[in-house]
Amino acid sequence: MRTPPAPWPSPPTPLWQDQWRLLLESTGEGIYGVDLAGHCTFINRAGAQMLGRTAEAVLGHNMHELIHHSHPDGAHYPEAACPIFDAFRRGVPCRIEDDVLWRADGSSFPAEYASHPLIGDDGAVLGAVVTFVDITERKRVQALRAQAAAELEQRVAERTAELSSALAQLRQLSAYLEQVREEERTRIAREIHDELGSLLVALKMDVAWLARRVDDRAPLVDKCQGMTRLIDTAVDNVGRIITDLRPSVLDHQGLWAALEWQAQEFIEAADLCCDWTTQIAADAPEPAGTAAIAVFRIFQEMLSNVGRHAQAGQVRIGIQADAAQLRIEVADDGRGAPAAAFERATAWGVMGMRERASQHGGEVLIDSAPGRGTRVRLTLPLGAPAP
Numbered sequence: 001m002r003t004p005p006a007p008w009p010s011p012p013t014p015l016w017q018d019q020w021r022l023l024l025e026s027t028g029e030g031i032y033g034v035d036l037a038g039h040c041t042f043i044n045r046a047g048a049q050m051l052g053r054t055a056e057a058v059l060g061h062n063m064h065e066l067i068h069h070s071h072p073d074g075a076h077y078p079e080a081a082c083p084i085f086d087a088f089r090r091g092v093p094c095r096i097e098d099d100v101l102w103r104a105d106g107s108s109f110p111a112e113y114a115s116h117p118l119i120g121d122d123g124a125v126l127g128a129v130v131t132f133v134d135i136t137e138r139k140r141v142q143a144l145r146a147q148a149a150a151e152l153e154q155r156v157a158e159r160t161a162e163l164s165s166a167l168a169q170l171r172q173l174s175a176y177l178e179q180v181r182e183e184e185r186t187r188i189a190r191e192i193h194d195e196l197g198s199l200l201v202a203l204k205m206d207v208a209w210l211a212r213r214v215d216d217r218a219p220l221v222d223k224c225q226g227m228t229r230l231i232d233t234a235v236d237n238v239g240r241i242i243t244d245l246r247p248s249v250l251d252h253q254g255l256w257a258a259l260e261w262q263a264q265e266f267i268e269a270a271d272l273c274c275d276w277t278t279q280i281a282a283d284a285p286e287p288a289g290t291a292a293i294a295v296f297r298i299f300q301e302m303l304s305n306v307g308r309h310a311q312a313g314q315v316r317i318g319i320q321a322d323a324a325q326l327r328i329e330v331a332d333d334g335r336g337a338p339a340a341a342f343e344r345a346t347a348w349g350v351m352g353m354r355e356r357a358s359q360h361g362g363e364v365l366i367d368s369a370p371g372r373g374t375r376v377r378l379t380l381p382l383g384a385p386a387p
Contacts, residue, residue, distance in 0.1 A: 030134075033118065035127040038062045038085055050134050052103035063130070072100045072108065087115040087128035101132060110135045175290075175359045182246070182293050189245040196238055204231045247296070255292040256280055256321075259299055259328075263317050266303045273314040284321035285382045287360075294356040295326065295380060298364065301353050302330040302376050310334030310374060326362075326382055331375040336368045353378075 024031055030047025032040055040058050048055045051067055058066065064079045071077050079085065083094040093116045100108040113132035120126045211224035242248075250258040260278060267274045287295055306315050312334030320327045342350045353364045353376075362380030 028133075030132045031129065032058070032063065033127055033129050034063050034085070034088065036088055036125070038064055038079070040066075041127065047132065050103075050109070050132070051101065052105055052107075057104070067101045067103075069102060070100075070108075084113065084115040084128065084130055087117045087130075088125050091117045091125055093117065098135075110139050171355070171359065174355055178294075178356065178359075179290060182290075185245040189242045192238060192245075193242050197235070197242075200231055200235050200238065204228060204235075207231065250292065250296055255287050255295060258292075258296050259319055262296070262299060262303065263319075266307070266317075270307055270315070272306075272312060275314070275316045277317070278319045279321070280319070281322040283323045284326070285323070287326070287380070287382065291360045291380075294360055295328070295378070298353045298356055298378050299328055299330075301349050302328070302378075305349060305374075305376070306330060306332050306334070309337075312373065321382065324382060326378070326380045328378040329375065331373065333373040336370050336372045336374050338370060339366075339368065342366050342368065 024042075024044040025046075027044065028046055030044065030050045032043035032047050035041050039060055040063050043055050043058050045055070048058060051058065062079075064077075064082050064085060068082060068084065069077055083096060086092045086094060093114070095112075095114040097112045099111055099113065101111045101113070102108050111132050112135050113130060115128050115130045117125050118127045118129050207224050207227045211221060211228070214220035214224065247258055247261070249261045263276055263278075267276065286292075303317075306312060310332045312332035315330065315332045318327070318329040341347065350364070350366065357364045357378060357380065360380060362378060365377045365379075366374065367377075368374035
């Protein structure tokens, strides 16, 4: 009896298919395919585990009805609006970074997914391949970051409010100290005028009386004349000190006259070519009180800086005022300085000018560069009541 032939062995699985399956199973992303009806044709292990299902329970089922049937709020998600299925319906790939997919137990998880059309050898669309990732951890980290950012922003806002309050108190204190300083200067100037001034006048009268009675004794006459000259010098110095402490023209004739007087004093004292212009409109309200003192002291500091630091040959002084604003500008052709020099913590003069101006709603701007001179400009709103 002849032995029957052995059956033909089944053809081996192509190597490329084995590699393809290994690739699907090795990735941490969920991957599944759908045909033109939206039914699952394959799904990898990671995808089935994320969905809480087995691969056998997914194959052949409509994937939209199985895992994408509802919006995050539970509202029905019509299949016709599903962007995943557009990949094979219209050949349009999609990538959605924030959506939800649904598990077998009815729970959902945030997911990011992409859907791409699956094209056959003849160019026809056969279905789609979908990759998806559970982004629960990413959302948790984003929420923690958002919470940390909100807490940080709140702390910054609280610190900013504290600093703003402290700055406002510091400015109030600075304004109060400046007012006290000006009052003290006024008191000292008055006492010097009343006490020392009257003493010097009396002393000069006594020397004059003595000079009339020494007859022709030359040494005594010369001594009396010398004493008279010294007394006159002392009177001049006392007057200068009084003016530096509190110029009487500011109290008796107002700010416009005081600015004009100060400019004239600077022009006469400085060995500079000066171009001085004043334009005061008839309807310009004249600052008074602390505002007038602040403007006058800023103007003094402007001119003083030119005389002490600029090494200039020419200076331009401009004073303009209308119904809304006062503008004072002092520009020189001196050595200038870098912008950082005016921002240093030790630039007390600049700091004082800016602080005085800010107390009355104004500002001091400085434009300077080495070798190009310096321009200092004060702008101050007019018409507001003085504090």
